[in-house]
Amino acid sequence: MDVMPYVLAGWLFVVGxxxxxxxxxxxxxxxxxxxxxSSTYVLLLEVGYKAGxxxxxxxxxxxxxxxxxxxxxxxxxxxxxxxxxxxxxxxxLALQTHKRTGSLDPADARIMAG
Amino acid sequence: xxxxxxxxxFAIPVVGVAALLLWSFAGLPSFGHYRGPxxxxxxxxxxxxxxxxxxxxxxxxxxxxxDTIGEEFILFAAVMGVSALLRLQRxxxxxxxxLEHARAHASxxxxxxxxxxxxxLVTPFVLLGLYIxxxxxxxxxxxxxxxxxxxxxxxxxxxxxxxxxxxxxxPKGLLDAGEGSGAGGFVLVGFVGMLAGAxxxxxxxxxxxxxxxxxxGTLPVINLSxxxxxxxxxxxxxxxxxxxxxxVRS
Numbered sequence: 001m002d003v004m005p006y007v008l009a010g011w012l013f014v015v016g017x018x019x020x021x022x023x024x025x026x027x028x029x030x031x032x033x034x035x036x037x038s039s040t041y042v043l044l045l046e047v048g049y050k051a052g053x054x055x056x057x058x059x060x061x062x063x064x065x066x067x068x069x070x071x072x073x074x075x076x077x078x079x080x081x082x083x084x085x086x087x088x089x090x091x092x093l094a095l096q097t098h099k100r101t102g103s104l105d106p107a108d109a110r111i112m113a114g
Numbered sequence: 115x116x117x118x119x120x121x122x123x124f125a126i127p128v129v130g131v132a133a134l135l136l137w138s139f140a141g142l143p144s145f146g147h148y149r150g151p152x153x154x155x156x157x158x159x160x161x162x163x164x165x166x167x168x169x170x171x172x173x174x175x176x177x178x179x180x181d182t183i184g185e186e187f188i189l190f191a192a193v194m195g196v197s198a199l200l201r202l203q204r205x206x207x208x209x210x211x212x213l214e215h216a217r218a219h220a221s222x223x224x225x226x227x228x229x230x231x232x233x234x235l236v237t238p239f240v241l242l243g244l245y246i247x248x249x250x251x252x253x254x255x256x257x258x259x260x261x262x263x264x265x266x267x268x269x270x271x272x273x274x275x276x277x278x279x280x281x282x283x284x285p286k287g288l289l290d291a292g293e294g295s296g297a298g299g300f301v302l303v304g305f306v307g308m309l310a311g312a313x314x315x316x317x318x319x320x321x322x323x324x325x326x327x328x329x330x331g332t333l334p335v336i337n338l339s340x341x342x343x344x345x346x347x348x349x350x351x352x353x354x355x356x357x358x359x360x361x362v363r364s
Binding site: 089 | 117120121124128131132135136139140142143144145146147148150152153154156157158160161162167168169170171172173174178182185186188189192193195196199200203252253254256258259261262325344347348351354355358
């Protein structure tokens with residue numbers, strides 16, 4: 001049994017989390033969140049994969065048992081676009097923090113303490 | 115908190131999380147041996163029952179259309195968040211006019227070759243984006259992907275060094291309206307199902323012939339409205355950030 005592809009997803013998750021925890025810059029932090037998020041895409045696509053599978057597109061192919069799971073692909077596809085806009089919103093927050101404190105370091109963002 | 119303390123506090127739970135992840139992966143079906151019935155079922159049903167040759171689109175906009183409304187409203191809320199966060203602050207002011215600002219910054223011109231390539235790419239990008247949107251139920255693509263391509267077509271105008279043209283081509287009011295009507299259109303299609311006496315978002319329009327552009331019932335309509343929303347939403351995000359970078363001064 002082959003677990004390496006799953007380990008890749010786990011590694012992306014942990015390495016993204018490590019980046020977030022040790023981040024010294026909000027832009028870097030948002031990018032690390034993207035890495036962390038991509039681990040879910042990798043895992044979803046892996047769960048739906050079949051050895052020797054084909055794309056679940058039947059425009060020029062007959063529907064057959066070789067096509068991979070379209071459900072996990074649908075989940076991934078919507079989240080890729082949504083993830084970009086959420087990252088944009090976080091970037092806007094980082095921009096305003098930089099305007100107020102003159103720094104992008106999360107450690108300097110005392111203003112957020114209230 | 116010091117960086118080292120933070121790392122130490124992180125180290126202990128992360129080892130636990132990694133162990134739990136590995137343990138759960140060991141319980142997953144072996145890679146490449148898909149077990150679940152749902153994917154196979156949808157692959158078998160999408161063409162005969164929904165006349166949709168793209169099974170992924172059938173999941174997104176038909177079988178689980180309700181989830182996609184949720185996803186779309188996350189996008190909607192995020193774009194509104196960007197607009198709200200990047201509004202003009204009390205101590206800030208805008209440049210008098212974009213034209214004057216551009217004249218004052220005329221030194222930041224770019225190579226003509228870049229401008230020519232970028233302007234030349236605008237029309238192909240618009241066409242490609244529209245093509246991807248309207249063929250979403252047939253081949254890979256759809257409103258989400260096509261919308262992104264449409265937004266990048268407009269961004270090409272900016273990359274060509276024509277910020278003023280970019281602003282004129284995408285007036286903010288129109289983008290707001292496009293984003294709102296895109297999101298609203300999806301919900302309206304859902305109500306069409308209810309008006310026809312079926313469930314919310316049920317595919318009640320004529321299904322047509324598989325493989326044709328006018329087929330798959332409500333799918334092309336939803337793809338169009340999603341394409342509008344994603345395209346306008348991303349453009350709005352770019353619009354706000356570019357204005358922050360080029361127009362707003364404190």
